[in-house]
Amino acid sequence: EAQVTQNPRYLITVTGKKLTVTCSQNMNHEYMSWYRQDPGLGLRQIYYSMNVEVTDKGDVPEGYKVSRKEKRNFPLILESPSPNQTSLYFCASSFEYHDLGYGGYTFGSGTRLTVV
């Protein structure tokens, strides 16, 4: 089944404790992206990757890191989480960037992160 898999689904952590949210897709998609979704603010892009070893900042990159060492994986790293990073996070992929307007994204099921 074609899918984007995120782990974990739920995570409660303390301020400053480094964490990684994993994301893997099995569709050979080139373009991958991380979003956070907050009430009243909608979906905001954190980072994206056009292909292996090519990543760039989205609209809200502060406090996050990403890497794209393999085509299928795109982990999101929070080096020192803070309470304002409490949110619902989504990983998403598309065949290629310019395919978004036609094929759209395939999203993961989300990771609900709480930082206390």
Added chain:
Amino acid sequence: TQLLEQSPQFLSIQEGENLTVYCNSSSVFSSLQWYRQEPGEGPVLLVTVVTGGEVKKLKRLTFQFGDARKDSSLHITAAQPGDTGLYLCAGVTVTGTYKYIFGTGTRLKVLA
């Protein structure tokens, strides 16, 4: 700057009623898409409309792209509780750099 405004923001209706959700912009889009996000899940793409004036039907859902490609609507006939969720429009503007933008969202609740 939010380029895709959706209305209404919230909608609570009884099963069997009809409803329309709007997605509006002052910018021209090369295409517009609609996603549905159910509670606890990621958004799922429902449809893509590409041509101005285009109408697409997906069972009880009817999607329309405005003639000027600046707006879109989603009409649901005889809503069911399974239609409950967050509806998001998204698209790519034709002006400036290629940027994929999500709308502000419409949260629909259909009561049995």
